[in-house]
Every structure is written in C-alpha cells, then in structure tokens.
Amino acid sequence: MPRLYLSGPLVAGMVDLPPAAVRHARALRLRAGDALVLFDGSGGEWEARLVNPPPAARVEILRHLPVERELSPAVTLAVGMPANERMDWLVEKATELGAAAVQPLMTSRTVLRLEGERAVRRAAHWQAIAQAACEQCGRNRIPAVHAAAGLEAWLASLPPQAGTVARCVLSAPGQGQALSFAAWVGAAAGWSALTVLSGPEGGLSPEETSLAVRAGFVPVSLGPRVLRAETAPLALLGAWAALSTGS
Structure with a gap:
C-alpha cells in the first residue's frame, strides 16, 4: 500500500497534503478513493484514503495503528x-x-x-x-x-x-x-x-x-x-x- 510521510502530529480527520507529499502522490498515480498509509515519525501509522487527487490533494485520516518495525536494541x-x-x-x-x-x-x-x-x-x-x-x-x-x-x-x-x-x-x-x-x-x-x-x-x-x-x-x-x-x-x-x- 502507498505510504506517505507528513510532519505531525497527525489526528483523525481531513487534511490537505503538503507539496512534497502531493508530488509523491502524483508519482504514484493515486486516484480518489485509493487507500494509503500516513506516518509522522512519532511511531505507528495511520490508515487513510485519498479524497481529492493531485493537484488539490486531500486525504481523510481514518485510524491509528500502533505498528513498529524498529530494531532492538x-x-x-x-x-x-x-x-x-x-x-x-x-x-x-x-x-x-x-x-x-x-x-x-x-x-x-x-x-x-x-x-x-x-x-x-x-x-x-x-x-x-x-x-x-x-x-x-x-x-x-x-x-x-x-x-x-x-x-x-x-x-x-x-x-x-x-x-x-x-x-x-x-x-x-x-x-x-x-x-x-x-x-x-x-x-x-x-x-x-x-x-x-x-x-x-x-x-x-x-x-x-x-x-x-x-x-x-x-x-x-x-x-x-x-x-x-x-x-x-x-x-x-x-x-x-x-x-x-x-x-
């Protein structure tokens, strides 16, 4: 599933993608309704869907998943x-x-x-x-x-x-x-x-x-x-x- 980084903190709701994420979404050829994953670097990730495709890209952030893939130690x-x-x-x-x-x-x-x-x-x-x-x-x-x-x-x-x-x-x-x-x-x-x-x-x-x-x-x-x-x-x-x- 496509993944995009957004500077956080992220919360559930509607958000407009910043320019860098818009460019990435365009490169991935995302369309309205496509599912994607967002993360802000603070841990875990968010399920989301694209509401409006680029250039006026807007996503709906749905729910947070406490997923970690880090090495320990x-x-x-x-x-x-x-x-x-x-x-x-x-x-x-x-x-x-x-x-x-x-x-x-x-x-x-x-x-x-x-x-x-x-x-x-x-x-x-x-x-x-x-x-x-x-x-x-x-x-x-x-x-x-x-x-x-x-x-x-x-x-x-x-x-x-x-x-x-x-x-x-x-x-x-x-x-x-x-x-x-x-x-x-x-x-x-x-x-x-x-x-x-x-x-x-x-x-x-x-x-x-x-x-x-x-x-x-x-x-x-x-x-x-x-x-x-x-x-x-x-x-x-x-x-x-x-x-x-x-x-």
Whole structure:
C-alpha cells in the first residue's frame, strides 16, 4: 500500500497534503478513493484514503495503528564518509536495514570535508533520503542523520559508557587483533544500544583506532575480505538485523 510521510502530529480527520507529499502522490498515480498509509515519525501509522487527487490533494485520516518495525536494541552507525554519491546510498540502505541514527564523520583519510552551512545542507539532504527510504521500507520512525563531525571531537562528546551500551569499531583484515562478529554478538544479552564505528576509504588510522578503543570501542572483524567503506557498516547492520528478527 502507498505510504506517505507528513510532519505531525497527525489526528483523525481531513487534511490537505503538503507539496512534497502531493508530488509523491502524483508519482504514484493515486486516484480518489485509493487507500494509503500516513506516518509522522512519532511511531505507528495511520490508515487513510485519498479524497481529492493531485493537484488539490486531500486525504481523510481514518485510524491509528500502533505498528513498529524498529530494531532492538537501537543501532547508531558512525561512518567515515565515503566520497561521491556513495554516502547517499549508505544512508538509504542503513535506513532500510533499521539504523536508528547515522553520524557522518571526517577522519584523517576522509576525502569529503563538510563544515558550517555546507554540513547543515548535506545533513538535510541525507535526512530527506532517510525519510524517502522509510516511506518505501515500512518504517514509522525516521532515523536521525546528524551533521558531519570530526572523529576526535565526536569521540570526546560521547557519554561515559554504560554497561549495557555496546560499542564496536570495524577492523580491516590484518589490522591487529579483533573479535569475530560471532564472538562479539555472543555477549549481546542485555545490550540496550549499539554504536558501530567504521572508517572511510583506506580505513581508520592506527591512531584513530586507538582513540576509539580508549573510548570503549571493541575491534570487530567481518572476515578476511576487504569491504568498501559503504559496505562494511551495512554488512554488520544487516547481520545484526537478521539476528534480531530471528530472536
């Protein structure tokens, strides 16, 4: 069923669709009487029907359904930004796989550099990608995509690690001792949140990895193959999502 995001809070009754939702409804070729689902990001979703088709699109919001499709525990991906459009792709797929938040990072080997207004605009762009991905994949809570930050400053901003908050840094093959993914998740009982740190093209430097370890991040390996910067965090997230779904 077609899904549209509307900024909330939503309530039962008649509402005119905002321009972005009108464009989406037009692209979906919705007609008067068509059923659709609305969500505002606060949780759950609303059954609705289209009363007037675009361009004067109006919908009748019928009833709220307390449907949630989130991962538990929540996962934050902190990623050294890959270059070009690959960060767009990473945000889209991370949303589909269930990430609760994405923190773009600038490291010593990061090609893409964002500061000031440019960082704010790019974060808004990525947030829109996450919203569209939620419309497609069925999530009713939109992950937060934060403005880009420097790795060292971000590590320093983290609160003291609680016993139920797990942190891991993805380790490239041959980059020192690291737990296997299976060994790491073996300690998953009771975790309330996960934060996954992954480097850009070329990975994190040894100094950056050491900083992460001192901040409570456990080096974790995904196997003997070298994965791209946008592939590695998604591989771990996908594996975790599969385990969580099966539990």
